[in-house]
Amino acid sequence: MIRLFVAAAFAFSLPAHAQESAEPRWSIAIHGGAGTLDPDKMTPERRAAYEAALQNALDAGKAVLAGGGSAMDAVKAAIIPLEDDPLFNAGRGSVFTWDGTNELDASIMDGRDRSAGAVTGVTTIKNPILLADKVRTDSPHVFLMGEGAEEFASGQGLETAPPEWFATEPRRESLERMKADRLSAFDVDHKFGTVGAVALDMEGNLAAGTSTGGMTGKRWGRIGDAPVIGAGTYADNRSCAVSATGWGEYFIRVGVAQEICTRLRVSDDATGGGDQNIADAVMAEVKELGGDGGIILVTPEGNALYSFNTTGMYRGRATSEGVDEVAIFAAE
Template sequence: MLACSLVATVLFASGAGQAYAQAPESEEPRWSIAIHGGAGTLDRNAMTPERREGYEVALQQALDAGAAILAEGGSAMDAVKAAIVPMEDNPLFNAGRGAVFTWDGVNELDASIMDGRDRSAGAVTGVTTIRNPILLADAVRTESPHVFLMGEGAEEFAATQEIETAPPEWFATDARREALERMKADQLSALDVDHKFGTVGAVALDMEGNLAAGTSTGGMTGKRWGRIGDAPVIGAGTYADNRSCAVSATGWGEYFIRVGVAQEICTRLRSRAELLELLAVGIGQHPVVEQAEAQSSADAVMAEVAELGGDGGVILVTPEGHALYSFNTSGMYRGRATSEGLNEVAIFAEE
């Protein structure tokens, strides 16, 4: 009893008591999904109605693909892949087709995926012929003894798994090539020509209570020397753990790596859940982490990124079914849907 009283005191002092709630004893299985198509400095004046419609349609298609699997009782892993593949195939996003060019004029692709059930993970970086890098990342997870493969080795492995490839012209677009040329001609930084990070990602909770996360990107315009960002780094751009949350990130990768954004958010939520569980031992209740608390944890980690000088955003889903966003930019291409009827896509911060 003394131990429970002490834990309750600590929770109250830290504000955790305000986030404590009892889960309903009989609750229908729930599912939720969130997606993103990049965050950054988005200008409303440059967003024509036609361009906005194009992004909204693309986001809705990706969201619907993932939500349909979850609604039919499918797995979070399958939902994540189903949502990411159409965004990799859409030249509006910086992933797969439509990826940015390196300094040497090549489209180099990165991706990662993680299963919250057992924390198995797969990732690839620097591949140039893989049509859907997220599918190769998943093959690394399930069909190899490794987590992270790069470049030629990753493509050799892809051949053994009959992963679909595509020629260089499949990935290249005039808009991305123009951005590289402008960067070189005007001696600009990647941030000056991109204005946004078009990385794509998805996180999901299925009706079995399992979480998953995936992220795919072409990196930053004009990247050199084999630069790797956060998207393929487990713990920085992608993380999933059934005990806490699933996260996919988009932003200035160097800062997301330094903070370990994806795992840091999950670690904070797991610690919160464990404290609430300790409190529940003495009173026979099953605790849940409230939506406001999950949002606060994500916002706090994104604030750390901002303090270091970085920007971007995250999407996350919790075991309770909360589908959330947090970003410190003027906009993030995003969407979310839940078994409770929520279904929305948005672009700018105030939406």
Template sequence: MKSTILCAVAATLFALFPTLASAQENEDAEPRWSIAIHGGAGTLDPDRMTPERRAAYEAALQQALDAGSEILANGGSAMDAVQAAIIPMEDNPLFNAGRGAVFTWEGTNELDASIMDGRDRSAGAVTGVTTVRNPILLADRVRTGSPHVFLMGEGAEQFAVEQGFEVTPPEWFATEARRRSLERMRAEALSALDVDHKFGTVGAVALDMDGNLAAGTSTGGMTGKRWGRIGDAPVIGAGTYADNRSCAVSATGWGEYFIRVGVAQEICTRLRIGYNRETFTGREALTELERVLNTMRSQRPNKSFQQTVIDSVMAEVAELGGDGGVILVTPEGHALFSFNTTGMYRGRATSDGVNEVAIFGGHVEAEASETPDH
């Protein structure tokens, strides 16, 4: 009887996933890599975006995407690719990270960043730094060069100096456009959302040819932030998370809500549970079912399931009153997005030939045949 049930289960699973028959062929396939990036999400109006400004954003996204893709295509690590993709966005005043970061209420630029390695779930994060040109590099140094995960303010900057980071003067980060946003906010008693209309946080997630995942996020926070406010970007589990067993996620949005939901880890946890759901009881049944499920996982789990999980977590953010978006890469190389705003600056590239950047439109799944909306 038990054997009959198992055969029926296996037959059903193979009927639902016909590619399982080519499991051996998949083992001989070339190693795959994948990367996704974002440059913020928010209330973006296509009618108010000039062709020149749109071209500038698309060029900046492509530059970041190319930097990360080159690392992966040459066999480099996901961790190196994530940093390579984020650095040019931190240096570009179009984005709210590094140079071009928004101003606090006191008129300073305070920077946050975090990074996580999916191999061992080691992580590093910094918040409130003002003298480090590329905070994502400092976050990684916290991960590799200290016994800690999260450093803040003066202590993080002291650590940076001890680690050989150059002190970057405040004028490097300041831009006139961001200063005007702060002045308008003060003069008209507006909220940060009224001034910015978007969240310019930057991030990247990647899968390398060794099957390792990584995620990183960097931001200047919200215009006019006060009292040492910290958003989700430097918070491991909220704005950044990577776990080889499930996914790598970087988020952008209204940080308070992403923290409350624990967006990044929540997505990875739901996917991991979904991958390993035990439907039957009994050791023999579980052993056989595990064999079948392992074969399924080797054939790229269903993207519609993965997208549903991502969208459901973002729906929780919306239900609480928050908005924003996420990028995600899975162990199978799927590069996915989800956002509940009118747009999200984003891009993705894979070893299957996908290479595209986009600003408007809804969530998309990674298929080489799709047409980007740029």
């Protein structure tokens, strides 16, 4: 039987008096990747660094929502500091391709109208999540790649960065070890450092975003699930907002993000327990096919939860009910 590491306590619902008065509420969840994480190998200093980085991102998104801002702005606000932090495999600190370059992917989706934007294989954009959003708002398209995405970006006023901004020595060492020992990306990385955020704002709107550097040693223009709308990112006000992290090929095959939202939309259980069960069931399908990873999820009712089939996932949540926490390992 597949064992999924989940936390039903991560879901929440409003107390009866709050529901009756229809008080505005907000919630946000973030992730910084999932994978084979061993508590015994996590030094106190490194754990503190990850927790501080997650809290910093969570605080940025929380401030937008608590101030009455939109879910879309909150998602971007939370993802940008994660893209800028070399601890995570997104933006600065992205893994290297086989050819020794950093190629970045990102996607974002607005649950109000299901508008979406995505980019893949960009190399000079400091914060790819902002370019993905520009594709959503300032182009007639959803998905741009490589040179075309860079050309579009040149007229959007986005901050660029040279190759050395994205490149970090630990990621370079991972590529060198992979080549020297003929390892797979999974043997080298042990985790998927993709970052993402999902949010519900006080207007009742949902949004989701995801950003990644992909897999160590990726070749032949490989694209994972992070920039694929419906696989790594999805938002629909009728059901949920999802951001995924994991072995992208399997998340694409299952269509994880949209699959969860579709099942929630047709479900008649809005208590939060049904949300968790649906997320777990979809992640079980990923596991059955051979894939690892996890998701974060926010629903229109304000339920914020996650499901992952690995030993850990860098994650956090904050809500208008006063919840504010980050966690790393499955038992937390």
